[in-house]
Amino acid sequence: MSVGNSEKDLSERPWRLFDDESVKDLTPRQRDLLEAALRVMSAKGFDGSRTREIAKEAGVSEATLFKNFPTKLEILMALLRPFLSTVIRPTMIASVKQVIEAHKGAPLEETLREIMRDRIALFRARGPLIKTLLLEAIRHTEIRDMIQKQVVPEIFSAVESVLDAAQARGELAQRDRRTTVRIFLSTVIGYLALSESFPEQLGASSDEVEIDAMVGILLHGIQGRSEKT
């Protein structure tokens, strides 16, 4: 079942804030501010954070903060933008191609595992962001819309591609694709939510082990048995 897989520690993946091109146009000052904001907001939430503290954390005055980001909400959005673009791009897309190109040797299992691994690693690396910021963000219409329109479709279509490819190879039971995607995503998201919110309750088994188990359960259900019962 296991993988004997590459990554030593998922949390060591090089996910860092502001290293992709979608952030190119930020000044160093803005970068500092966003990093400070991330620190503060992660710890205290959006409403719980004070612009004064963010400014101090960044070593500038509040006036400067507001010259760079016209409102507090704008800070949150600026913080989320690169994150969201990161969430949906690299591996997500890469994985799809990987799947399509790698058409032999348990490809679906490996692909799903890799997708999970990658996304979970991203969330672990961005723990503070996902744990707090995203929750905060969901309450703000602007941001929820952003996610709804830009992120969710991308994710869905990426995963759907993977499943399409697998189904084309006969690896999948006949089932509604959207539902299957949703269940896959539900599993990952639910796992993340649970493990972030109540880590103690969930025991100490590693992400790797859990990923193996989740993929195992998902796969063998997805692939089969509907006829057997």
Next chain:
Amino acid sequence: MSVGNSEKDLSERPWRLFDDESVKDLTPRQRDLLEAALRVMSAKGFDGSRTREIAKEAGVSEATLFKNFPTKLEILMALLRPFLSTVIRPTMIASVKQVIEAHKGAPLEETLREIMRDRIALFRARGPLIKTLLLEAIRHTEIRDMIQKQVVPEIFSAVESVLDAAQARGELAQRDRRTTVRIFLSTVIGYLALSESFPEQLGASSDEVEIDAMVGILLHGIQGRSEKT
């Protein structure tokens, strides 16, 4: 796989706020206030809600609000308390007994379906609560502790009982029980989160259909194949 099931519309189940005994000791005024608070906080979140607005929504003065609930946080907790006690009691426990007593005829499948059905119906009926309040609540240590200590263990042990019974009947593949439980819960929670947060994105298929699909996938994975493929 099929449904042939009773409930036409899950959202018509009679889950209502404050109808269980754990709330008997609320005055009508307090009930009004909590209902108003639920409305406001659901729409605007905890920090985003103003006591003044809650009071107005309930048709009383702020002073009256604070005479009934000494702090704003206390309102949130009073709101959550009956909800949490409802989450973990009725069907959750009932299901367990059901499983243990019904030892023939696809019992696990039906039990899991029923648990999902029941919990999802509860969440649908309490939509506002889950959609916002619970998310809000999680940020407050007092409430997170409450959930962590009182709710999570109950839920886990209830589901574990079901699985134990199934395993005793040979219906389950050999797997770490806690992980399996977690995946089951992850699936449900992830589904709820997704469907509440981004309903449009997820299509319009009914909860019933989704439940069938989820159970199907979960079961056939859980039950088998780990030796196969």
Next chain:
Amino acid sequence: MSVGNSEKDLSERPWRLFDDESVKDLTPRQRDLLEAALRVMSAKGFDGSRTREIAKEAGVSEATLFKNFPTKLEILMALLRPFLSTVIRPTMIASVKQVIEAHKGAPLEETLREIMRDRIALFRARGPLIKTLLLEAIRHTEIRDMIQKQVVPEIFSAVESVLDAAQARGELAQRDRRTTVRIFLSTVIGYLALSESFPEQLGASSDEVEIDAMVGILLHGIQGRSEKT
């Protein structure tokens, strides 16, 4: 210098609240309320006291409190009224007559001593009142007027009578009478203020000793008499 005088302990004099006729028209309920109010206000001051607490201390509802005293200030005034009438009547007047009738044997010295003794005993017995209530009360115009118009003149004229009598007997240097009265009163009031506000700073010598010293100095001066003259 000393007196070998009667009173064992000044603080045992029977000054009690509400035992004089000026209070006859209070109902028992009102008496309870005033006693409760005295306790609370003495401890916390006027502004610091809550009508709620006073009512609870008296074992009645706030509504009842307000049925008996239409405003909070009215409570304070009701509290002060019997006190003030006590301050200026009994011994004050008695002393005057005493002086006038006792025209032999160091009368002035003894009279002053007795006045001091009596007033100090009263203040000691009513410690809470003087210590806090009076200070509070002075801030309220209504009460300051009450004192200014009813109490101060009485006190002055009483002491003036004593001095007049002494002067008639040649016991007094020629001096402005009002000034002398004021200095006498200043001495007593200053002593009380000091000893109530900063008791530790003033050492532990008894009122009796201090009274002797004060009378001694008043009569003969710092430079005079104790043995030197």
Next chain:
Amino acid sequence: MSVGNSEKDLSERPWRLFDDESVKDLTPRQRDLLEAALRVMSAKGFDGSRTREIAKEAGVSEATLFKNFPTKLEILMALLRPFLSTVIRPTMIASVKQVIEAHKGAPLEETLREIMRDRIALFRARGPLIKTLLLEAIRHTEIRDMIQKQVVPEIFSAVESVLDAAQARGELAQRDRRTTVRIFLSTVIGYLALSESFPEQLGASSDEVEIDAMVGILLHGIQGRSEKT
């Protein structure tokens, strides 16, 4: 009896708020605020004063007020601090040296007179402060402690020095020094309390005349000196 003394009008002495070095570190804005606070609090007392009014009186917003003084109590303390430091410093100490250095020519009488003069002038100049603020302040433990620990001992020891010097020169009757000090202070404090609280009642004689009388009585007693002794 009289003095032929310098000061025409005691109240013209240059005691002003915030002109000593202990206040150097106040910004002009803070100075404005404290002056406004003094005006308002003098008129209405501490509890009776509204931060809103203080701010308006100073011509700034409440927000500005609270940026300068983090709490309302802090305003009171800032107001009292320079006052208290003034009370105990200049002449108080100077007088001591004066006494010790001036060892001939009615030194005690003149010294006491000068101390009284100086302190009374200070209180007159700071009338509003003493009349209300100090009374208010005494109710706050922090401030009472401040006075008890910093001010009272200084005052006592200063006056004691004067008396010690006089006694060394044989100008004093043998008496307990602390008691004598207390009586001296009682006289001054009582005089101030009376004259501030009930000025009309006390006639219109000037401070100078009263000081002469008080010193006369303190030194020689009611019975003494004016033509007798």
Next chain:
DNA sequence: TATGAATGAGCTTTCATTCAT
């Protein structure tokens, strides 16, 4: 008469945001 419940008016304090320098 006594009260539980209600409240208007107000409190101190906070904070995102602005602006003169």
Next chain:
DNA sequence: TATGAATGAAAGCTCATTCAT
């Protein structure tokens, strides 16, 4: 450009007082 200083607009909470029962 950067900021110290200022602030309007609340926010949560309190309290003396009222009133229907």
